[in-house]
Amino acid sequence: MAAIMEVEPVGTSSTDPSIEHELKDATVSAVTVFNDRAEVTRELGLDDLEEGLQKITLKGLSKRLMNPDSIRVKAFGPCTLLDVLVARITPDVDEDAMKTLNNELQDIQERMRALEDENKLQEAALEALQAYTNYAVQPIGAHSGFEAPKPAEANGIIATFLERSMEAQARQRAINRQLSTEREAQQAVLKKQRELRSQARPRSDLVISLDVAKASSVRLEITYLVAGASWTPAYDLRMNLQDLSMEVCLFQTPPGAPHYKKKGGYGFGFPSFCLLLTLSPLLLPTNVQLRYYGQVQQDTGEDWKDVALTLSTARPAVGGQPPNLNPMLVEFEVARPLRVRKAKMAARSRGAVNSFGGAPSAASMAMPMMAMERAAMHDEMEEDDDADACLEEAPVASASTSSTGLSTNFKIEQPCTVESDNNRHKVTLTILNLGVRTRYLCVPAKSTDVYMQAQVTNTSDTMLLPSSDCNVFCDGSLITTTRLKLVMPGETFTTYLGTDAGIKLDYRPPNESRSQQSSFFQGKTNTAQYVHRCLITNTLGKAATVVVLQALPKPSDSAIRVKVTEPDMAALHGTDKGQVAKRAPADDEFGGGFEDVARGDDVELNSLTNNLIWTRRLEPKAQGEVRLEYAVEYPVDRPIHFREV
Structure with a gap:
């Protein structure tokens, strides 16, 4: 556990020798992700440390650090770990630099105000000139007691108006360009002020004290908890239900009859007999493959590149002890206004939600291609099937599983990269082969389709966490996406596999x-x-x-x-x-x-x-x-x- 101390502003007092590194210089080697946080492990190698007391400062702890008490430090090498503390640094603001920037900002603002005032004066002059010109060149009789200007005089007035207007507009354009330049200069000064203030913001550094026995290299391992990381389960439920049985039927045909062909079967014509081969689907739902995925996302501000990733089902936020049970009183109820409660039984009775154990949704049910239809295309795909038969399906990398009795940890075997972009990164945790039984369900008054329902038993030792992202595949085709409740080892859950024309x-x-x-x-x-x-x-x-x-x-x-x-x-x-x-x-x-x-x-x-x-x-x-x-x-x-x- 790291102690916490407040440190004086930088530059005021520090006589102990210290080796400084940025925390980001320490490589992220391992990460354990929980449902609402992550445990990050960093490693830092220190070469050629001198003998004696050494103080190593790692500057800039993560801003998403949940608790300084979560920091753990291990040292490897000929040394003794003496002390670990979190130093909260509050640097002083550079007053001279800030004063200079304030003066520059005031000068810019004065120049901008002067330009804006001149721009208003030019606009007022244009309006006055326009009004005078309109008055001077009005027709005869518009002004009692005044004679109308002669054509030569009117032309002179108009020429003067055009000349003065062009001069004023040109000056306005120049003023606008100067104002744009001054605004850019103003933004540059404001940016420098923000950077100067950010340098003076409080930060947390990790200070590690070592007693080095002899001059050598030392490796540090730093572990801490950060917020902004989580993982959620996702599943692919894959079933291969279709098999083929063959029925052979030999019957007599009239002489000269053409070859006989029937959907789902093939006939071979002879002079007086026809051989009909009928392929029909056999349902053999004995097991199902469940692919268990982990979807990791994080915005901790730290990218995890090529790390040893572990996903844990532990829930640190819940705490290690049960909640307190307060005394309960029974008393007379205070009268309250009546409220109309909406009935929710209708949606449940009609099966509006397609979830495990719920009624089937007709829109989401689409049975994969039946085996008879695939058999009808067998002659067209024979060559492709022979080529594909030479290739075997590649294995899928999965995680190693360990259980402590209180939680399960999935350690990803290959290094993983998870950037701090809050996007989901999918990794395979395990592949389970589970037992399954099927039955058929129908609602005749609503539809003549018959739906197949499968009951899957979790015969593994792995706890299946709740998820709203479970894809159901049947014979390689995506049937539906549904929800999965919490399924403990030995428990069962159900899902629908689409319609079956066999019933x-x-x-x-x-x-x-x-x-x-x-x-x-x-x-x-x-x-x-x-x-x-x-x-x-x-x-x-x-x-x-x-x-x-x-x-x-x-x-x-x-x-x-x-x-x-x-x-x-x-x-x-x-x-x-x-x-x-x-x-x-x-x-x-x-x-x-x-x-x-x-x-x-x-x-x-x-x-x-x-x-x-x-x-x-x-x-x-x-x-x-x-x-x-x-x-x-x-x-x-x-x-x-x-x-x-």
Whole structure:
């Protein structure tokens, strides 16, 4: 820890021998970046130090130095480190030089005022001359009692006006040039004054005392904390989901029939037979590659060139002890004006945000090219594929990871350069191969597209920090950019991988029928019966779990009653017929977790949104139906309508 002392103005007293260097002369060798600061290590070599007491002064500590107590100094060589202190220097202003500059500035200002006064006089003379000329050459009768000037006299007046005007304007131009020169001289004097004052601004120097055992070279290592530096995590989530399976079909064709070709397959014609090869995608989502990046930015005023860079998850600003818990009182509430609170459930229920665990955004979902389409171009790209097959993907340099139990440090193996420009500099921290499971999600009333969702398990020992910059790639194509929450080792997170045409959805507008009943207690009521049908077809070569979301209307008035006829919730959950088994709201709008992948058909009700959630397990080439049937009863004299909230 460096002590702090106030030092007298430069030049007043200093008898101890001192070796002076600028701090920038010490090379930045290593930097550890935290979330809101950086620890900088500099090295300085001192050659041919004499034996005995030596005082080394490093002038100009960083202006972004967070705390002088953070400074640490190590000395290497035949010496003993005696003392380290931070000297706050307040130099005196050169009064004689400042007085000379003030006098120059006053002279310039006097000359400028004189020129501005002359310029005003020239302007007034021009105006007076213009007024006299206009008066003198006016037509006859304009001035009673005066005769109009003769032509020769008028010409003389006009000639005099032109001559005097040209002289005055020329003088004004000369005055403006002189004023411009004087202004430049004024700015030069002001700049010298600012430089003189800046030299007298307080600065901090680092003073190191050494006891050198013998004349030799010594190396100093200085470490300190600076503000203005940070790093944020970023991720690339890469999945290769597509594989190909081949179906061979031999069928008879009429003699002389042309070659048969079908999208996704190739046919070879024979005189009486045709061989059809069909390529279909197989989804084998067993693992996913997560590339973990660190984005470093800094404006500390010091460039870091070819340094050993380390990114740390430690949070020095949080402190090492928990906050104090003050006593709590309960008291009567003071009446306050009522405030209208805006409901935010609508955006959440509609899945407006595309984040891990949220509902898919149709604009951001674009499934990469299907394997069948790539197979159709195979004959055109065969030569290029053979050439590329000779080249292997180059490895990506990553950081070495060390953990202290309280934090994780990523040490970049290669030297890095981070300039003080506050721009993001991206480095690769690690590449993780994680386990993944998939399922399919759809909202038939909104879209017939079926979205694939992946659940990734952090099977590594690395903590994944929260980030709003996570790119999701599927088969080499960028699918979306989303957010990643804090994921500890062993935890899971989900993301969407776009639409998949392998799951087909057939949804038609609901059927509606109306009837009217009479009751002694309720009077006349209308009953509207609605039937929603959705047919799901699995054309993939493997079993798939599909989650279907349907909206169940929620009455806004006690006079409106909604009765569920199908699905039969009693058979699935053992409750009374027409009553749905509610569950607590979850982060995932589409129902329970990925444990649904392993189980069969199920249906739930989200108590927050009142949406029904079906889970269907479909075998390869199988079909399944989701049917929602409900009745809405309401008074005859009060029409109803449906409205999304």
